[in-house]
Amino acid sequence: MIEARNITRTYRSRGSFGGDRTVRALRGVDFTLPKGGAVSFIGESGCGKTTLGKILTGLETFDGGELVIDGVELSGLSQRRRAPYFRRIQMIHQDPYSALNPTRTVAQTLGDPLRMRAGETGRDGGSAAVRARAAELLQLVGLDPGGVLPKYPHQLSGGQRQRVVIARALTVDPEVLIADEAVSMIDVSMRLGILSLLRDLRADLGISLLFITHDVATARYVGEGGELHVIYRGEVVERGATDSVVQAPVHPYTQCLLSAIPVLRGLELPGPERLVPLAALDERTEPPGCLFAPRCPFADDACTAARPTLGRTSGVEQEHACVHPTPRRVVAVELSERV
Structure with a gap:
């Protein structure tokens, strides 16, 4: 239904004191969303997930790459001719409080x-x-x-x-729903109902689903049988079958995300220590080599020598962009399976 090839998006702004700032929101993102399929993108805030969702719905433009919707490449089309294709893709916004007009029933x-x-x-x-x-x-x-x-x-x-x-998104008979943090502002007791609804819409209506979240557990639930893409600073660093990525993460960034899943007191299982990034995200700098190297617990000189590209290595099922790919099972993954 959707094929994205090397999609890039860069923002440039001039600071109040004359300093220019460049933010590379997307760095050559590739993915394929089949009809009736599911693709999930996970990553921390500011990694480019929402920018990608807006590009797919026509709310944002992209600098480079190709976007193909149902076999039609959109780059060469005018805005007017693109509109019918984007209308087939509807977004479920993160904040239901501001997504609805308060003066209308x-x-x-x-x-x-x-x-x-x-x-x-x-x-x-x-x-x-x-x-x-x-x-x-x-x-x-x-x-x-x-x-x-x-x-x-x-x-x-x-x-x-x-x-x-969600009902409003369905009014135009969409073929794709993009759920951007669709349950992050919903009470915990209500989240499972919304997630189950998204799964049912995909199963009953054949709607393709692109799920954007920072929560690994919800991505695993909604994206069952689909692909999981881990995105960091606009770059996909690991991708593969959802269960494969969750059960045996290869990239240290994925492992840190999984390790952040809360562990219920009294149920902690023996296993490796939690993985925590060594520093906070700093978008003002562009490190040499791997983008995650300044924060990675396992980085060495080889990680800063050259930028790793997405690919497969022997013994690893999913694609990754890591110099030292090592599948690890963190405590939180064990716990999520037990619970």
Whole structure:
């Protein structure tokens, strides 16, 4: 459904004291999202995940590379001719509180895109048909239409708001949903319901899913049977089958992310120590060699000699960009499997 080839995005800004700043948000990202498939991107804040999601929905442009949607390469198309392709890809935003207009009811929020879609497809765009379709979508996402349609966003819980956001995305019959930290602002008790809904939409409607998160556990749950891409400073440093990456991470950055999973007191299993980056992320510097080397617990001179590229090595199932690839099973992974 989507094929990204060497996508790059660089931001440049002039500081208040005359100093220019360049941030390379994406550094040659490649991935393929099959129809009905799932791809997850995980990484800490500021690694380029959301930028990628915005590029795929047409909200951001890209500097270089190729973006192919359903076999059509978009680089040579005008903005107007790109629009129908981007409309097939809808984003579920991180913050359901700001994603909905507080002055419009749920019926109004769903009604406008449904009428627009009816005009495009020749469906009945009358008030009764639009309201019936809105009710159908709300039932699909697990909400009671009678109790939700007349309400304003402030009258809904966080979980209900996010379900309305998903229903709004479904009004234009999308073929791809991009979930950008879709549960990070939802109460913990509501998260599993939203994640299960995303899995069901993929299974029942054949919708492709690109899941953006910093939470390895949610990526593993939603992206079952798909691919997991670990992104650091705009560069994919490890990718492969979701379970393969989670169960035997190769790159130290992936291992640090997995090691950050909370360990429940009283259930800690014997195993290696938690892996913690040696320093905070500093986007102002561009280190030689591996981008993660200044923070890596295992870095040596070979790591700074040259920038490693994504590839496979003997005995390792997934692709990685590491000079010293070593599969490790950290305590948190053992615990997540036990729990």
